Amino acid sequence: MALTARVRVEPMTLGDVAAVHEIERLSFATPWPAHAFEQELRGNRLARYVVARAGEQVVGFAGLWLMVDEGHVTTFGVHPDWRRQGIGRQLLLNLAELSIAIGARRMTLEVRVSNEAAQALYRGFGFDLAGRRARYYTDDGEDALVMTTPALDDPRMREILATERERLTR
Numbered sequence: 001m002a003l004t005a006r007v008r009v010e011p012m013t014l015g016d017v018a019a020v021h022e023i024e025r026l027s028f029a030t031p032w033p034a035h036a037f038e039q040e041l042r043g044n045r046l047a048r049y050v051v052a053r054a055g056e057q058v059v060g061f062a063g064l065w066l067m068v069d070e071g072h073v074t075t076f077g078v079h080p081d082w083r084r085q086g087i088g089r090q091l092l093l094n095l096a097e098l099s100i101a102i103g104a105r106r107m108t109l110e111v112r113v114s115n116e117a118a119q120a121l122y123r124g125f126g127f128d129l130a131g132r133r134a135r136y137y138t139d140d141g142e143d144a145l146v147m148t149t150p151a152l153d154d155p156r157m158r159e160i161l162a163t164e165r166e167r168l169t170r
C-alpha cells in the first residue's frame with residue numbers, strides 16, 4: 001500500500017493551527033504567525049485550507065484562495081520528516097479538485113526562485129513558468145517565479161490529475 005493511502009487530506013480546523021504553525025516554522029525563514037491562519041479560517045470566505053493527516057498527526061497543509069476564475073495557492077508545506085513520500089502531490093491534487101469544484105479555470109502560485117524542490121513538484125503537476133515578480137518576498141528581497149497550470153480541463157491537466165488519483169489507490 002502506498003504511504004499516501006494512509007494519509008488523509010481534510011479541511012483544516014482551528015484545532016490544527018498549532019501543528020500547522022510548527023510545520024511552517026520548520027519550513028520557512030519567515031513563517032505565517034498562527035493568528036494569520038486563525039483569521040483565514042474564521043473570516044476569509046474565499047480561502048480554503050486543508051491538512052494532510054497520518055493517524056491523528058498533521059503532517060502537511062496547504063491553502064488556496066479562490067480568485068475570480070483561478071485557484072491561487074497561498075501556502076504549502078510538508079513536515080520535514082514526511083517529505084518525498086508523495087504528500088505534497090496529494091495536497092496539490094486536493095487543491096486542484098477544490099479549484100475544479102468551484103469552477104476555477106486554472107491554478108496559479110508564487111514560489112521563491114531558490115526553492116527548487118517546490119518548483120520540481122509544481123512542474124510535475126503541470127505548472128509552467130508564467131512570470132517573475134522582482135523582490136516579491138519582503139523579508140529578504142528574493143524574487144518570486146509565477147507558475148500557472150494550463151486550463152484544468154485541458155487534456156494534459158486531466159491526464160496529470162488522473163495519474164495522481166490513480167497513484168493514491170495503488
Ligand SMILES: CC(C)(COP(=O)(O)OP(=O)(O)OC[C@H]1O[C@@H](n2cnc3c(N)ncnc32)[C@H](O)[C@@H]1OP(=O)(O)O)[C@@H](O)C(=O)NCCC(=O)NCCS
Nearest residue numbers: 027076077078083084085086087088089111117118120121
Ligand atoms: C515542497 C514540498 C511541499 C514538497 O513536499 P513533498 O511531500 O516532499 O513532495 P512529494 O513527495 O509529493 O514530491 C513530489 C515530487 O516533487 C519533486 N520534489 C519534491 N521534493 C524535492 C526535492 N527536495 N528536490 C527535488 N525534487 C523534489 C520530485 O519530483 C517529487 O517526486 P519524486 O519524489 O517521485 O521524485 C516540501 O519540500 C516542503 O514542505 N518544503 C518547504 C516548504 C515549501 O517550500 N513550500 C512551498 C512554498 S511555494
